[in-house]
Amino acid sequence: xxxxxxxxxxxxxxxxxxxxxxxxxxxxxxxxxxxxxxxxxxxxxxxxxxxxxxxxxxxxxxxxxxxxxxxxxxxxxxxxxxxxxxxxxxxxxxxxxxxxxxxxxxxxxxxxxxxxxxxxxxxxxxxxxxxxxxxxxxxxxxxxxxxxxxxxxxxxxxxxxxxxxxxxxxxxxxxxxxxxxxxxxxxxxxxxxxxxxxxxxxxxxxxxxxxxxxxxxxxxxxxxxxxxxxxxxxxxxxxxxxxxxxxxxxxxxxxxxxxxxxxxxxxxxxxxxxxxxxxxxxxxxxxxxxxxxxxxxxxxxxxxxxxxxxxxxxxxxxxxxxxxxxxxxxxxxxxxxxxxxxxxxxxxxxxxxxxxxxxxxxxxxxxxxxxxxxxxxxxxxxxxxxxxxxxxxxxxxxxxxxxxxxxxxxxxxxxxxxxxxxxxxxxxxxxxxxxxxxxxxxxxxxxxxxxxxxxxxxx
Ligand code: PLI
Numbered sequence: 001x002x003x004x005x006x007x008x009x010x011x012x013x014x015x016x017x018x019x020x021x022x023x024x025x026x027x028x029x030x031x032x033x034x035x036x037x038x039x040x041x042x043x044x045x046x047x048x049x050x051x052x053x054x055x056x057x058x059x060x061x062x063x064x065x066x067x068x069x070x071x072x073x074x075x076x077x078x079x080x081x082x083x084x085x086x087x088x089x090x091x092x093x094x095x096x097x098x099x100x101x102x103x104x105x106x107x108x109x110x111x112x113x114x115x116x117x118x119x120x121x122x123x124x125x126x127x128x129x130x131x132x133x134x135x136x137x138x139x140x141x142x143x144x145x146x147x148x149x150x151x152x153x154x155x156x157x158x159x160x161x162x163x164x165x166x167x168x169x170x171x172x173x174x175x176x177x178x179x180x181x182x183x184x185x186x187x188x189x190x191x192x193x194x195x196x197x198x199x200x201x202x203x204x205x206x207x208x209x210x211x212x213x214x215x216x217x218x219x220x221x222x223x224x225x226x227x228x229x230x231x232x233x234x235x236x237x238x239x240x241x242x243x244x245x246x247x248x249x250x251x252x253x254x255x256x257x258x259x260x261x262x263x264x265x266x267x268x269x270x271x272x273x274x275x276x277x278x279x280x281x282x283x284x285x286x287x288x289x290x291x292x293x294x295x296x297x298x299x300x301x302x303x304x305x306x307x308x309x310x311x312x313x314x315x316x317x318x319x320x321x322x323x324x325x326x327x328x329x330x331x332x333x334x335x336x337x338x339x340x341x342x343x344x345x346x347x348x349x350x351x352x353x354x355x356x357x358x359x360x361x362x363x364x365x366x367x368x369x370x371x372x373x374x375x376x377x378x379x380x381x382x383x384x385x386x387x388x389x390x391x392x393x394x395x396x397x398x399x400x401x402x403x404x405x406x407x408x409x410x411x412x413x414x415x416x417x418x419x420x421x422x423x424x425x426x427x428x429x430x431x432x433x434x435x436x437x438x439x440x441x442x443x444x445x446x447x448x449x450x451x452x453x454x455x456x457x458x459x
Contacts, residue, residue, distance in 0.1 A: 051409065100289055111136060348408045
């Protein structure tokens, strides 16, 4: 590999964490104890933990210093004032309520906007987002472009919304049944794929025509901004922070999981422009999260998030973050391992259907691949396939996503290129002996968000 293509770490390491490095036999025991579910492994038993990029960021020295100026008053904390001002400055929305994390904001948004029998179109589902929409009586409708469901198609903005699908939905159910369009930047389950500014503008224009609101799932919006800078004409000379602000200007508001692009271990917010909606959000947040000036967070958490937001738009940070993920993808592609193309912002996704083409979807290939990768290399990854998709609330059958994936999610500012080499070597070794990998069956299936706590055994 020509390493000069990849930017070196734009940080120095000041604190280290030493995990257990188990041998193969110990890892076999550990995964059996965990019911072949990587969510149920002990963190200390995972040498390289790529379960998620959520809340796993290494905070900066400035953020840690920020924790010391936490104002832990029950109401009116000064850290809240700073967070509010920072979100207004970088995201441009008039109002926000803090929440303990992204799903807290999704709960509030869904309760405020959705009536029983509504439809919420979105560019592919995310587990918690869809859960909250359905819990309020809505039907989620996937309106992402078809290409997003094919892991082999390499196009620059694979997270885009298909305007024709939106139009068809409006014609079928009527615009008054669509309280808002949920537009995620980037699209996690499509592989961390970005949405173009052109598509965001087109969705805005469509929504205006039909009097529908547009809310963004802004969880990885800084990563989306980087892709726009690199791939979309007219944005190549703009600063990340200006791209971010322009992007957000097309939305009526957003939900945010601060645990990703705000570079913190906990936190989130719901932002909006509408005065009336803000009043409702303030009324609801006290029921589910806490006072509108803390929303389930400590003052110190809000301080760290405000600082994280300012650091997240730094070009050196985001360039290294995205290109490091690309490096892992390049290594795997070079060895012929089937991955989702193109590589997205936060993770490399293994295509388990092609990796384990001797297994059917009912043998849970992605779940099995994740379990075997742990045994092979001490690397923890996550299934994003039939298990994550859950069951249809009416028919009770599995949702059957076309994409059956294992996500190798890279935490921000945590691992070096050498760590990623260990991951790549482990995956490549496993690929060479893929025919010996067996499928799994449930021994315990939870009724909701089953992937978190499910248990399996080898078939
Ligand atoms: O985990 P939360 O509640 O802070 O955020 C929920 C959430 C909303 N939208 C998107 C696109 C997400 O990726 C997301 C959380 N993602 C997790 C936990 C992940 O591992 O990807």
